Amino acid sequence: MKISNYFAKEKMENASFIQTFIEKLNDLTDEDICWANSNLEEDNDKVQSLLMEMVLSFYATDLVDMKDYETYLVDKNCQSMSFKELQASLIQLFHNDRVHPDSLIHNGIGKKELLNILVEMKKRMSH
Numbered sequence: 001m002k003i004s005n006y007f008a009k010e011k012m013e014n015a016s017f018i019q020t021f022i023e024k025l026n027d028l029t030d031e032d033i034c035w036a037n038s039n040l041e042e043d044n045d046k047v048q049s050l051l052m053e054m055v056l057s058f059y060a061t062d063l064v065d066m067k068d069y070e071t072y073l074v075d076k077n078c079q080s081m082s083f084k085e086l087q088a089s090l091i092q093l094f095h096n097d098r099v100h101p102d103s104l105i106h107n108g109i110g111k112k113e114l115l116n117i118l119v120e121m122k123k124r125m126s127h
Contacts, residue, residue: 012061018121020057024050025115036110040102051104054114058094066095078120086121093117 012020028047035044058064069088074081081089093113097104108114 012057014061014121015125017057017061018118018125021050021054022115022118022122024053025109025118028109033110033112036105040105047105047109051108055094055097055104064091066091078116081120083121083124086117086124089113090117090121 028050032044032047035042036047069084069091072082072084072088073092074085074088076085078086078089093104093108096107104114
């Protein structure tokens with residue numbers, strides 16, 4: 001989908017957002033992960049366009065205001081987090097990227113944090 005379409009998009013349901021991006025993240029290859037851990041001198045259209053879509057979709061959802069989630073930021077692994085704590089971790093990944101561009105690539109993709117968070121969120125939503 002073209003980026004311009006995302007600006008006009010209605011709010012995406014949490015479940016759709018999570019499902020869509022788990023599938024897209026699962027499509028990334030080991031080479032994409034290796035690229036995320038490199039010095040990023042070359043572009044990787046697959047990873048960069050996925051993250052651009054995620055950022056735009058994310059800010060079209062109601063998951064956005066970090067202030068509402070700061071008290072839920074915890075230092076635990078994803079499996080032991082509540083849904084609200086998972087949301088806070090997800091939001092923090094996006095907010096960190098605004099401060100340190102490419103942190104979504106390095107931390108979200110390279111360290112598989114995005115995938116781990118989204119997978120756990122999906123588990124909570126399916127119960």
